[in-house]
Amino acid sequence: MTVASPKPKPLASLTAFEQKQLHRAVAQARKDYDRANHMLRTPFASPGYHTTYKGETVHETRQSLKFAVALLDTGRPEDLSDAIDILNQVISLQDQDSNSETYGIWPWFLEESIQEMAPPDWNWADFCGTQLVEARLTHADRLPTEVLARIDESIRHAANSIQKRNVPINYTNIVVMGSFVVLMAGEILQDNKFTRYATERLKEFHSFTIKQGTFAEYNSPPYTNVTLNELRRLQRYTQSPELKERIDTLYTLAWQEIAEFYHPQTGQWSGPHSRCYETLLTPQIEGNIHRALGMENPDEVPSLEQHRLSHRCPDSLRHYFTQNSQSLQEPRTLTKIFSQDPPRIVGTTYLEPAFSLGSVNYSDLFNQRRSLLAYWGDTKQVRSLRMRFLHDDYDFTAMQFYSAQNLGNILAGIGFATDGGDRHPYFDRLTDGQFEASDLRLRFEAEGVRIDHTKASQVNCEEGYGIFELDGLYLSLQMIEAYFGKHRGQMEITQTSDRYIIDIVFYSGPRKTFSFPEHGHKQQVAIAFNASLSSTPDTSAPTTASVCYDSSGWTQYTWNALEIEVKTTPASLEYMKRSVE
Incomplete structure (x- = not known):
C-alpha cells in the first residue's frame, strides 16, 4: 500500500545555459525514441560480460528512464505523455516477485530478459531506482495517481533489493547510489526501515572512506564521476544535518582525488585507474569537470541529466586545473x-x-x-x-x-x-x-x-x-x-x-x-x-x-x-x- 509522500521538491531553477543544454539533450535523444515500444533505441554495446545479446540495436532501460526524467524536466505538456509511457513501460520490466532471486532489478535491454543475462546485473536496482526517485521527488504533482502508485511500488522493490543485497562497503559508487535510493525511499514511502538502513550505510561508508583516505574504487574516472553525481543528489535532497556534513566531506574528497591526478597539459585524469572503460576522458566526464570550474562549452554534447547536477569544484582545489598551476611548475x-x-x-x-x-x-x-x-x-x-x-x-x-x-x-x-x-x-x-x-x-x-x-x-x-x-x-x-x-x-x-x-x-x-x-x-x-x-x-x-x-x-x-x-x-x-x- 502506498502512503502519501511529502510535497514535491521542485527542481532548482536552471541557468539559461542549463535550460539550453536540457532542451538540446532531449532533442538529440528524441531521434532515438521508439514510440511503439516507449523506449530509446540505441546501437548495441557491451563491456564483454553480463549480456549475451548479439543484435545490432537495443532498447535500454536505464537510458530510457533518464530520458523520461529529462522530458518531465522540460515542463512542456507535450513531453509529459511520452514520459508517462516510458515510466510505465520500464517499470513493467522490473522483477517484482519478492521470492525471485533477481527481485527488484531490471534487465539492461527490452530485447534480453533478466533470465537470459549472464549473469543479471543487480546494480540495475540502483541505477534505475535513482531515476525513478528523481522523477518522484520533483514531478509528483504532474503525474497521474495511478502512475505515482506504480513508481512508489517500483521504488519499494528496488530499495528492498538494494537492502537485501547489501553490497560490501568498499563498492564505492554502488554504496553511495544505493544509499540515495533507499534513503529517498524512506522519505517517499515514509518507511523508517529504509531511512535507518540508508543512514547507517552512509555513516559507515563515510567512516570507512575517511580512514582509507580515498575511495576503495581508487582514482576511477567513470566511477568517481558516478560517486560525485550521487553525492550531489544526496546534497540536494538530504534533510539530516548530520548526514549533510558527512556528504559534503565526501564530495570534497572526490574533487580532491580528481584535482591531484589532473594533468593540465593534456587535460587528462592521470593513472593508475582502478576502473575505467576508456583510456581518455569521455566528453561527459570532461564536461562535468569544466562546468564545475565555471567553463561552459556551448558546443558540448549534453547528457540527459547534467542539468540536474550543477557541480562546483571547491575553490581550494581549482589551482590544480590550470596549465600555469604551481602544481606542475616543477615535476612532482x-x-x-x-x-x-x-x-x-x-x-x-x-x-x-x-x-x-x-x-x-x-x-x-x-x-x-x-x-x-x-x-x-x-x-x-x-x-x-x-x-x-x-x-x-x-x-x-x-x-x-x-x-x-x-x-x-x-x-x-x-x-x-x-x-x-x-x-x-x-x-x-x-x-x-x-x-x-x-x-x-x-x-x-x-x-x-x-x-x-x-x-x-x-x-x-x-x-x-x-x-x-x-x-x-x-x-x-x-x-x-x-x-x-x-x-x-x-x-x-x-x-x-x-x-x-x-x-x-x-x-x-x-x-x-x-x-x-x-x-x-x-x-x-x-x-x-x-x-x-x-x-x-x-x-x-x-x-x-x-x-x-x-x-x-x-x-x-x-x-x-x-x-x-x-x-x-x-x-x-x-x-x-x-x-x-
Whole structure:
C-alpha cells in the first residue's frame, strides 16, 4: 500500500545555459525514441560480460528512464505523455516477485530478459531506482495517481533489493547510489526501515572512506564521476544535518582525488585507474569537470541529466586545473595509499609539464584496470600508453601485476593466478589454472600517436628490448624475463594509423589447452620488465636488472634501486597477494 509522500521538491531553477543544454539533450535523444515500444533505441554495446545479446540495436532501460526524467524536466505538456509511457513501460520490466532471486532489478535491454543475462546485473536496482526517485521527488504533482502508485511500488522493490543485497562497503559508487535510493525511499514511502538502513550505510561508508583516505574504487574516472553525481543528489535532497556534513566531506574528497591526478597539459585524469572503460576522458566526464570550474562549452554534447547536477569544484582545489598551476611548475610525484587493508595498495604518479605516468603496486589485469598508464601531448592531441595482457585479444584478468616506480622509471612483474578471472574478476574464474587460448601476449599500446613521428632503435625482438620515440615521448623497454610456461615471449611491433603497438607474444597458433594446476606444477609464468619514460632522449647506457629466485616460487627483481617480488609459480589468487605489503 502506498502512503502519501511529502510535497514535491521542485527542481532548482536552471541557468539559461542549463535550460539550453536540457532542451538540446532531449532533442538529440528524441531521434532515438521508439514510440511503439516507449523506449530509446540505441546501437548495441557491451563491456564483454553480463549480456549475451548479439543484435545490432537495443532498447535500454536505464537510458530510457533518464530520458523520461529529462522530458518531465522540460515542463512542456507535450513531453509529459511520452514520459508517462516510458515510466510505465520500464517499470513493467522490473522483477517484482519478492521470492525471485533477481527481485527488484531490471534487465539492461527490452530485447534480453533478466533470465537470459549472464549473469543479471543487480546494480540495475540502483541505477534505475535513482531515476525513478528523481522523477518522484520533483514531478509528483504532474503525474497521474495511478502512475505515482506504480513508481512508489517500483521504488519499494528496488530499495528492498538494494537492502537485501547489501553490497560490501568498499563498492564505492554502488554504496553511495544505493544509499540515495533507499534513503529517498524512506522519505517517499515514509518507511523508517529504509531511512535507518540508508543512514547507517552512509555513516559507515563515510567512516570507512575517511580512514582509507580515498575511495576503495581508487582514482576511477567513470566511477568517481558516478560517486560525485550521487553525492550531489544526496546534497540536494538530504534533510539530516548530520548526514549533510558527512556528504559534503565526501564530495570534497572526490574533487580532491580528481584535482591531484589532473594533468593540465593534456587535460587528462592521470593513472593508475582502478576502473575505467576508456583510456581518455569521455566528453561527459570532461564536461562535468569544466562546468564545475565555471567553463561552459556551448558546443558540448549534453547528457540527459547534467542539468540536474550543477557541480562546483571547491575553490581550494581549482589551482590544480590550470596549465600555469604551481602544481606542475616543477615535476612532482604523488604517492597515494589506496587501501590500508591487506593487500596494501599504493599508487605512484609522476607528473611533469610534458607527461604523466602512473602505476599501482598490485592489481589484476581486468579490462577496466589501467595499472600502468601514461599521457602526453596536449589537449588538442592527447597521446596515451597503457599496458595490457591479452588472451585471444581480450584482457586476461587472471594475470597479476606487481610494480615499483620512481619518477619515470618502472620495474614490473606479472604472475598467473590459477583461480583468477578470465574476462571478469568474478563471473568466469578459472578452475585449477586451466583455460583454452589461441593467442597470449603482453601489450604496450600507444594511442593517438602520429606514425610519421615514431621511431624504434636498438630493437632486439628475441631479447625483448628497444628504445622507442613515440611522438614526443621516449620509451626504453627491456624484458627481464618472458616465460609463459614453456613458451618464451618474442617482441613484435605493429603500427596503424594512430597506434604503435609493442607486443611480447607468448603464443599465437591453433587453439589449445593451457593447464597450470596450483599444486605440483613447476612450470613458471615469469614475466618481468623495466621501462623508462622521458620527454627527452635518454643517452645513458641501460642498467641490468638482477633476479633472485627462492624455493617457494617467489622471484625478486631489482633494478635502478627499485625492487619487487613476484609469485612466478602459478598459485591461487589469495596466495599471490601475500607479498604485497
